[in-house]
Amino acid sequence: MMVVYNEAARFLARVLADLEQWVDQIVVLDDASTDGTGDICRACRRVVLYERNRENMFSTHEARLREKLWRMVETVRPDWILAIDADEIFEPRMRHEARSLVEQDYYDAVEFRMFDLWGSEEYYRCDGQWNPWSRFSRLLVRYRPGRGYTWPDLPVHCGRWPLELRGGLPVYYSDIRVKHLGWVRSEDHLAKYLFYRERDIRMYGRPSEHTESVMAPPSRVQLERWREGKVLPL
């Protein structure tokens, strides 16, 4: 499942081209895009449900947007749900190993290390809270029909999952890495910083340390070279 907004000139086509190799269905909620985002989505053979909002909901009440997408996903009767953004892409191993990750009874959620590629696709950021090695993100969850799923009444920073899927599910921490391409273009940093800063202030009254670090001087930004992973020969 994916929320999109004006992604035509960004990474959406690439992300969908990858996803269609290893997911069965893609459900997209377009949050009132004004570019060719809808055309890209409709051209993807795995997109089984696409809907476009008339008004942008992300800027007014994110939880309602997420809940709307969730209700759309429930209609296609999924077994597992991948919550992914239009600028996140798994390393190629996932195409070969996704099925084995979900065909089991041991765990109900899979978390992955997310790498924020920074200024190009050659490097990822690793200082402070950007360090991808010390945190895992929950992106894949088993769906159990009939269970009540609820969302917090949060206009911003509401998270990708309903409340029932955030806590103590049996989790597997995968070593398959995810590239976040949202910071690849340096020219976007200021606009994104201002956007998140404003949302932090609305939610918390002040910008978070992480948001402030977006505009940290180069001397405080630590980068490491991204090395493409190997597909396992098994």
Add this chain to the structure above:
Amino acid sequence: MNATATARRKLRTGPRTVGILTTNHFSPDGNRVVYGGAERYALELSRLLVDLGFRVEWWQIGTGWQRELMPGVLVRSMPAPDAPYQTLPQLNQLFNERAVAYDLAIYFVVFLAYPSAVERSIAISHGIYWDYPGFDALNPTARDREEWLRRLWIALSGPRKIVSVDTAFIQWANATWPGLAHRFEYIPNFVDLEVFAPDGPDGAATEAGRRPVRILFPRRLTGVRGLNEMARAAEILTAARDDVEFHFVGRAHDDKLEKEVLEWALAHDRIYYYWKPPHEMPRVYRAMDIVVIPSRSSEGTALSCLEAMAAGKAVVASYAGGLPNLIIHGYNGILVRPTVENLVTVLDDLASRPDVRATLGARAREVATCFSLQVWRRRWTRLLEEVLGEPLEGSGITAELAPPPPAGT
């Protein structure tokens, strides 16, 4: 059934209960679990106890959080601020206070039974853990060493029984304190022979021929497991011949090492680093040709060694801890001192000799049948009945003194 057991049975109002004290099934913050042998032992022991009708509750180091180890089995946490002489006396005492409510207590690691054990209790030795060079520096003076030994003696003296996964620990203890001999029960580790098998529906078990010879190191990434020697051997062999491939499969205890090993593997052709969920490991074993268990120390009867044997692979192991309980050198595997030179020599040789690999692997599978999960469950059940002094309903125990017949008979 003795009189005490009868009285206890009358007092019981619900299912039997067992409390198990461990150190770190989850990391102390509760956020990480590395599925090594101890963690899988914990799962199988929990499954057995649940199947026997026990309500099972685990305790470990932590800040008060609780997690599920498996459906219906909780792990609760308690603080353990100090670890003098490699013991956790405060954790022991906090647990023992709670253990009055249990029918049975299990100290999952021997030293957790220091300074005291409750009356109906069992401690488990997973092997000698003080045979690595750094341990001496932890107890650098004769007085320190004496105190550490004194505490170990107390830990071994308290529980009704000590389960040891290998004979090395029992022999050391018998030679050191002969009076404790009656407390030990040798229950070697286990393997599920149906899950870990030479052939499976995945078709992974193709022998080398048109593909490189695959060599597996299926351990968590620590020095005592021989990681560094194995990594150097992999560098040398992949440079010397283009028909070998190395797979390092397992997590580390810290993120930094996982990062370093991944970057190292990505920089070398035909060296892979990854980990897999437990249900995928049988397929990983099937896809390999040689499995290496080059532990330097702190070893019992390693589950990974048994799983490799059950999968019918040629196993190269060190003779640390209980590995010689599993491998007879030259019959069902190769035992070596795990130096880089020895590993390179034996792996180079085995990589060139598919016939030897096949013979060792077939015998390894045969020997693995003596360590089946069913045998392990029966032995544990019998021990539980002995300690509790009463039969466990539905256990279906039958005498099992002789080993099972060889495969195919």
